[in-house]
Amino acid sequence: MNLLEVQDLQKHYPIHAGLLRREVGRVRAVDGVSFQIARGETLALVGESGCGKTTVSRCILRALTPTSGAIRFTPENGRAVDLATLPKRQMRPLRRHIQMIFQDPYASLNPRMMVGDIITEPLKVNGVPAAERRERLMELLELVQMPPGSRTRFPHAFSGGQRQRIGIARALALHPQLIVADEPVSALDVSVQAQIINLLLDLQDRLGLSMLFVAHDLSVVRHVSDRVAVMYVGRIVEVAPTDALYRAPRHPYTEALLAAVPAPDPNRQHRRRVAQGEVADPARPPPGCAFHPRCPYTVDRCRTERPELAATESGGWVSCHRARELELAGVR
Amino acid sequence: MLQTPMADHAAPAVALAVRDLAVQFRSEQGVVRALDGVSFDLHAGRTLGIVGESGCGKSVTARSILRLIDHPGIITGGRMVLDPSTPREIDLASLDPESRQMREVRGGRIGLIFQEPMTALSVHYTVGNQLIEAVRQHHSVSVAEARNRATELLRDVGIPRPETRIDAYPFELSGGLRQRVGIAMALAGDPDIVIADEPTTALDVTTQAQILSLLRGLQEAKNISLMLITHDMGVIAEMADEVTVMYLGRVVEVAPVRQLFAAPRHPYTRALLRAVPSILARPRQRLSTIGGAVPHPGSRPFGCSFHPRCAERVGAVCMERIPDPVPPGQAGASCFRTEVPA
Numbered sequence: 001m002n003l004l005e006v007q008d009l010q011k012h013y014p015i016h017a018g019l020l021r022r023e024v025g026r027v028r029a030v031d032g033v034s035f036q037i038a039r040g041e042t043l044a045l046v047g048e049s050g051c052g053k054t055t056v057s058r059c060i061l062r063a064l065t066p067t068s069g070a071i072r073f074t075p076e077n078g079r080a081v082d083l084a085t086l087p088k089r090q091m092r093p094l095r096r097h098i099q100m101i102f103q104d105p106y107a108s109l110n111p112r113m114m115v116g117d118i119i120t121e122p123l124k125v126n127g128v129p130a131a132e133r134r135e136r137l138m139e140l141l142e143l144v145q146m147p148p149g150s151r152t153r154f155p156h157a158f159s160g161g162q163r164q165r166i167g168i169a170r171a172l173a174l175h176p177q178l179i180v181a182d183e184p185v186s187a188l189d190v191s192v193q194a195q196i197i198n199l200l201l202d203l204q205d206r207l208g209l210s211m212l213f214v215a216h217d218l219s220v221v222r223h224v225s226d227r228v229a230v231m232y233v234g235r236i237v238e239v240a241p242t243d244a245l246y247r248a249p250r251h252p253y254t255e256a257l258l259a260a261v262p263a264p265d266p267n268r269q270h271r272r273r274v275a276q277g278e279v280a281d282p283a284r285p286p287p288g289c290a291f292h293p294r295c296p297y298t299v300d301r302c303r304t305e306r307p308e309l310a311a312t313e314s315g316g317w318v319s320c321h322r323a324r325e326l327e328l329a330g331v332r
Numbered sequence: 333m334l335q336t337p338m339a340d341h342a343a344p345a346v347a348l349a350v351r352d353l354a355v356q357f358r359s360e361q362g363v364v365r366a367l368d369g370v371s372f373d374l375h376a377g378r379t380l381g382i383v384g385e386s387g388c389g390k391s392v393t394a395r396s397i398l399r400l401i402d403h404p405g406i407i408t409g410g411r412m413v414l415d416p417s418t419p420r421e422i423d424l425a426s427l428d429p430e431s432r433q434m435r436e437v438r439g440g441r442i443g444l445i446f447q448e449p450m451t452a453l454s455v456h457y458t459v460g461n462q463l464i465e466a467v468r469q470h471h472s473v474s475v476a477e478a479r480n481r482a483t484e485l486l487r488d489v490g491i492p493r494p495e496t497r498i499d500a501y502p503f504e505l506s507g508g509l510r511q512r513v514g515i516a517m518a519l520a521g522d523p524d525i526v527i528a529d530e531p532t533t534a535l536d537v538t539t540q541a542q543i544l545s546l547l548r549g550l551q552e553a554k555n556i557s558l559m560l561i562t563h564d565m566g567v568i569a570e571m572a573d574e575v576t577v578m579y580l581g582r583v584v585e586v587a588p589v590r591q592l593f594a595a596p597r598h599p600y601t602r603a604l605l606r607a608v609p610s611i612l613a614r615p616r617q618r619l620s621t622i623g624g625a626v627p628h629p630g631s632r633p634f635g636c637s638f639h640p641r642c643a644e645r646v647g648a649v650c651m652e653r654i655p656d657p658v659p660p661g662q663a664g665a666s667c668f669r670t671e672v673p674a
């Protein structure tokens with residue numbers, strides 16, 4: 001049984017206009033997204049701004065209530081529950097199983113609380129006795145490689161990277177089964193980013209973490225994820241094991257994303273094809289395949305008929321009418 | 333010090349020479365030396381990449397050149413010479429930031445592209461009004477002529493249907509189009525030097541690729557000397573001819589781009605290049621790291637600023653003395669290690 005199974009998730013926002021504020025349209029921020037996360041697996045959700053990746057993660061945390069679809073979560077030794085339809089009150093006991101790592105380590109820690117209290121707050125809320133909390137705190141500090149003395153200091157005494165470690169320790173306090181990390185390293189300097197990436201890799205190994213890793217940086221994603229789901233205008237256009245996706249992308253949008261990343265090597269500067277145009281407006285997505293106005297391989301069918309995700313021979317899924325015939329360029 | 337001539341072929345003229353630039357921010361908490369003797373040459377028609385992590389002083393350098401440093405920052409030393417060794421040479425450090433001459437340099441000689449284009453744009457006026465004003469600031473032309481020029485600028489920066497987009501307000505445009513307008517604003521006074529401060533950091537990756545390719549195209553078409561400030565080694569590799577690596581307000585290495593990536597000389601450059609995540613990584617590949625974090629510029633370590641994080645310290649000298657800066661016009665590293673030929 002997978003830890004998480006998201007099925008046909010939709011999150012729409014009505015657009016109101018006129019005197020009577022009638023609904024005149026809908027922003028389909030997430031428009032039919034399905035994926036699974038197995039235990040111990042890290043799935044990356046990548047895409048450009050407005051693609052819906054953050055909305056998906058907020059639906060899983062139930063910070064947002066989905067419009068429709070199912071989010072089936074099966075905790076270890078527990079029964080499967082559908083997070084999409086669960087009343088907020090029944091969501092509370094499940095929250096300890098799903099924890100979040102935030103992007104901004106400066107905004108996500110209470111400046112008036114000592115680090116030890118920040119990290120153990122989730123334990124306190126869940127009624128863990130003080131002696132046990134202290135013990136767990138020392139374990140957690142060791143886990144994220146922070147000195148024990150940190151516990152009596154305030155967040156301002158720490159650098160961005162150290163604050164991110166504190167945020168990670170807090171997220172791990174309750175032995176969560178799923179971590180949702182939204183751009184956890186994108187606000188950090190390169191030298192510090194590398195430390196946090198390594199820490200996440202260590203934690204995956206040591207704790208068998210299952211993680212939804214929401215990110216826009218395809219280089220970071222290649223280091224930390226087992227599989228990658230690429231989103232475009234509210235839908236997943238391709239999912240594949242990480243190495244397969246980078247070496248041999250099957251969707252033209254994945255190819256365009258990979259080609260757009262500047263490689264840190266002046267000898268590799270291929271005169272690359274730059275995807276033209278702009279990301280489509282999710283309030284008015286193009287008919288057919290949403291990527292067709294920017295796609296160099298568009299044929300008539302792409303303009304009218306929306307492609308569905310179909311299995312590929314390399315263990316992935318792709319939604320492109322021409323996936324079978326195209327030979328797309330990856331990076332290697 | 334290991335040195336080699338900078339240019340890989342006949343060196344073009346120097347458009348802007350910065351020498352020993354020092355900038356301090358003074359407050360009740362003390363003095364922060366944001367720049368501490370920064371020197372480099374920007375060659376005509378070339379791209380100089382300035383790379384470093386937060387607090388290294390790369391943005392302060394840009395703002396100093398344009399004399400836009402906010403209170404309480406002051407330039408305490410050094411020169412920034414436009415057109416050095418020509419009859420037209422001016423030291424920007426000697427000008428009054430409010431002077432007419434400095435206002436002409438800003439926009440007319442040196443254009444500035446910001447990370448967030450709304451820094452340069454007002455929400456209250458249309459794109460056209462703002463561009464027309466910028467054009468008329470540097471050219472005495474009629475409003476109608478300036479409007480034509482503004483439309484042309486929008487076309488130059490790849491904005492589709494410029495005749496209609498000229499009447500749009502900035503908020504009606506996407507982030508990518510707004511950055512194109514920001515570039516058009518920077519070019520409105522026909523500058524020969526453009527400083528781009530993290531111009532693509534706020535953009536999505538496909539938009540970033542478009543903007544980088546636009547900048548390269550404009551540079552070639554208009555023979556612009558481009559100073560590109562970024563934290564992204566990928567952007568440096570793709571865009572720069574020469575690179576200046578900064579750390580805590582000092583230049584630690586200067587090199588032609590291929591040399592920098594093939595044989596970095598400063599331990600910081602070496603460590604930084606190894607720490608960059610790669611799109612070519614093996615699954616679950618770990619990165620080399622640099623210990624610790626960049627210190628606050630107000631608490632700069634004694635001696636070589638990088639020594640507490642340096643894995644290649646040669647001895648007490650690194651803690652006691654500041655290594656000599658890289659001599660202007662040459663490639664090299666400011667490091668005691670490189671003084672001993674390998």
